[in-house]
Amino acid sequence: MLERHILKLQARAPVLAEYEQALGELISETRDYAADQIVVPAYVEQVHSTLLLEGFMCRYKDLADGRRQITQVHVPGDFVDLHSFTLKYLDQDVMTLTPVKVALFPHEGLRQVTERYPALARIYWFNTNLDAAIHREWELSLGRRKARARIAMLLSELQVRLGIVGLGDDAGFDFPLTQVEIGECTGLTNVHVNRTVRELREAGVAELRRGRADILDKAALWREAEFDPRYLYLQKRER
Amino acid sequence: MLERHILKLQARAPVLAEYEQALGELISETRDYAADQIVVPAYVEQVHSTLLLEGFMCRYKDLADGRRQITQVHVPGDFVDLHSFTLKYLDQDVMTLTPVKVALFPHEGLRQVTERYPALARIYWFNTNLDAAIHREWELSLGRRKARARIAMLLSELQVRLGIVGLGDDAGFDFPLTQVEIGECTGLTNVHVNRTVRELREAGVAELRRGRADILDKAALWREAEFDPRYLYLQKRER
DNA sequence: CGCCCAATTGAAGACGCTCAAGGCTTGTGG
């Protein structure tokens, strides 16, 4: 059940079989949710963290007028709210983008296992930092990249992150976000997303249709985005 | 020397006198830098983390054409690159905005002290999460807030963060960023920052001049920004 | 006094937004 999570961790550090077993035993429950459901509401105390097993989820913040900013997209293998282990409540909502399957990890169990295996605690601390690094790259996109580059960036990042967990390759990946949601990730309106997606298609860079992203020219995509994957910290090393 | 750092930590969790002493003993060196100097270059392996004692610093990423996005502003008491302890190298540059004084903490010493005091490790893990929470609020600003709200947000956040470490009050705070730098925080050009700052002044909300931010109407400033300080996690509790 | 950097202002233009309408796909029910 944890294969994808372990793949994600292993992309950055060695993971002992022991950890995988200990983690598996922590799971208190698995749940299924439909699309567009809030799974972890903001400002509510949490007693467990949620690992995404299948499907797509996101975290977002919004303004009074309802305009929404997605701050992170989650793929299978990600903890969607590991930070609730440390922060207790979240400063944002976590919702599903597609139907999903998740596993719940009680914080008390996480506390025990991270005390028993300090190396695992370091791995999760590292993951918190990785999360922040992705936020920073998004800040750069939102603040300084133009529309084409923002969308190219999003596609580049997701291609790499999905590839790690076996859900994508150089040709592309399943990508169920609507154009409204892509706009909520990139700080654009759906109308402008639509026009920009068309530009990328007409330039032979990438093609988006109904739940699928085809990467036609990965080098061009990376160039368009000025994508430098070092912020994803993919070299495996001791942490 | 660590008073401001301890004030920052104490705003979120109890800090034992023991920790303060142990931390103080870790400092290998203090250094002074002039303004506009890179202190921690991106993608270079680090063996210590840097605590800001006096002055302002920032972290930023930039694009090929030189346009820069500041991803975080640091005030005295902040670790500017605590994440290098876990990540080893940074995905961004860290520079000074004013002349500063910093203290260096060797990673080896941090490793020892966090192993000796697991509660301190949790406090720093928490701080990593706080850092990410601030990044998320900035993502919301950059993606969805209008120019006035972005600048109001920046001022609101800094007023709170500086207040915690005794460097500001309800009337305002010393704020040495140039309008170019404010633009680099908020994803705007210096020209538009200038016009927006004028609007805030004419609306009687806040006044910026030569190194000082006067908050004329804090309630109006918070309203303008839709500022909700919960993302700064200021309730003190066990971590 | 004069230099330098930051702040300020004006004018024109671009990128992305808003509003509005129409088209396509998918699923559902008769």
Add this chain to the structure above:
DNA sequence: CCACAAGCCTTGAGCGTCTTCAATTGGGCG
């Protein structure tokens, strides 16, 4: 099996926020 509804995608037109380019003003410091 077809009709229809719902949701998403697509396109057009006009507009607004913010940018770009350029020039001027103001303040601090040697």
